[in-house]
Amino acid sequence: MEWANSISELALPTVVAFIALWGLCHRVPVFDAFLEGAAGGVKTTLRVLPALVGLMTAVEMFSASGALDVLTWALKPLADLMNFPAEVIPLTLLRPVSGSGALVIFENILNACGPDSFAGRVASVLQGSTETTFYTIAIYYGAVKVSRTRHTLPAAAVGDLTGFLLSALAVRLFFG
Numbered sequence: 001m002e003w004a005n006s007i008s009e010l011a012l013p014t015v016v017a018f019i020a021l022w023g024l025c026h027r028v029p030v031f032d033a034f035l036e037g038a039a040g041g042v043k044t045t046l047r048v049l050p051a052l053v054g055l056m057t058a059v060e061m062f063s064a065s066g067a068l069d070v071l072t073w074a075l076k077p078l079a080d081l082m083n084f085p086a087e088v089i090p091l092t093l094l095r096p097v098s099g100s101g102a103l104v105i106f107e108n109i110l111n112a113c114g115p116d117s118f119a120g121r122v123a124s125v126l127q128g129s130t131e132t133t134f135y136t137i138a139i140y141y142g143a144v145k146v147s148r149t150r151h152t153l154p155a156a157a158v159g160d161l162t163g164f165l166l167s168a169l170a171v172r173l174f175f176g
Contacts, residue, residue, distance in 0.1 A: 044143050051138040059098040068093060084168045085119035087112065091126060092164045096133040096157070103127075121171045130163035131156070 023030040062068055072089045079086050087109055095102040106127050113119040133156040137149055 047145075048139050048142040051142045055097065055135060055138050059094070059101050062097075063094075063101065082165070082168070083172070084165070085113075085122050087119040088123050088126060088168075091123055095126065095130050096160050097135065099132040099135060102132070118171060118175075121175055122168045125167040125170055126164060129167055130160050133157065133160055 020030055022028075023033065068090055071093055072086070075089050075093075076086045079089055091102055091105045091109065094105055106123050109123045110120050115121075115124070133153075137152060137156070141147075141149060141152075
């Protein structure tokens with residue numbers, strides 16, 4: 001396994017050296033191209049920053065207001081009906097909006113219930129099989145200036161809902 005560590009440590013410097021050498025062989029002004037790309041990255045960052053700040057603010061307000069707790073309480077009977085662990089409901093509510101917020105809730109589930117519990121396993125599968133939908137739409141669509149998201153949101157929401165429900169089903173099928 002020592003050789004695998006050596007390969008992974010050399011991968012990035014090798015790729016950077018290859019790009020630089022390829023550019024030099026093809027008479028591309030490598031440093032100028034780098035600066036042009038960096039300037040484009042800064043412009044993109046400035047363009048998507050308002051959406052990112054708004055999304056982060058909304059997530060914090062949602063959590064701090066107690067709305068997450070109220071929604072969790074309201075959805076508990078439905079979760080019980082569907083054999084979905086109630087401990088994972090906050091993760092299903094926050095995962096489509098905030099990856100870092102969902103990670104905190106995920107860690108809390110693992111600490112409270114254990115990684116080998118039904119809730120811990122469902123949370124693990126859910127965390128790996130769903131996307132931060134609203135974050136992705138805000139950032140990536142903002143970066144490429146897509147303004148019409150009419151079909152994206154419903155399709156992504158159905159995908160997330162499918163991931164939520166099938167995570168519990170998959171854990172039941174594979175772990176009993």
